[in-house]
Amino acid sequence: MVIYKITYPNGKIYVGQDRTNSINYFGSADSALIAKDFPKDMRQSFTVCRDILWESETATRQEVNAKELEFILLLRSNDPAVGYNRWPRFRPSGGEA
Incomplete structure (x- = not known):
């Protein structure tokens, strides 16, 4: 199980968890929300970065959820x-409201 950070070309980030640590899993961020930041021409070729922030082979689901929340708040994602x-x-x- 891992907590990861995805960094998009615009510098914005997404923090999530992957209980399988799959090499090709890049999160479940809202695609429509991300698409607003990337016009069609920017979608032709781009790079995203996935960094592992924390990992455990023994953590419970509750511990993983808590760790994910901790990183979301810490990084203000x-x-x-x-x-x-x-x-x-x-x-x-x-x-501010």
């Missing part, structure tokens, strides 16, 4: 300006 995670809902600090 739920902030629409930073990443594509939409859970937990981003709440700006400083009294």
Whole structure:
């Protein structure tokens, strides 16, 4: 089981988990949300990067879920300006709505 970070060409990130550590799994981010940031011409050729942030062979599903949440909050990938995670809902600090 791993927690990974996907970095897209625009620098935005997505944090997720993969219980099988599959070489060709690149997350389940909202495709429509990502597509808004990439016009057709940018889709012709691009590179994404998948980094393993944490891994375990013995963690429970609950521990993996907690670790995923920890990294989402740490990296702020739920902030629409930073990443594509939409859970937990981003709440700006400083009294902004």
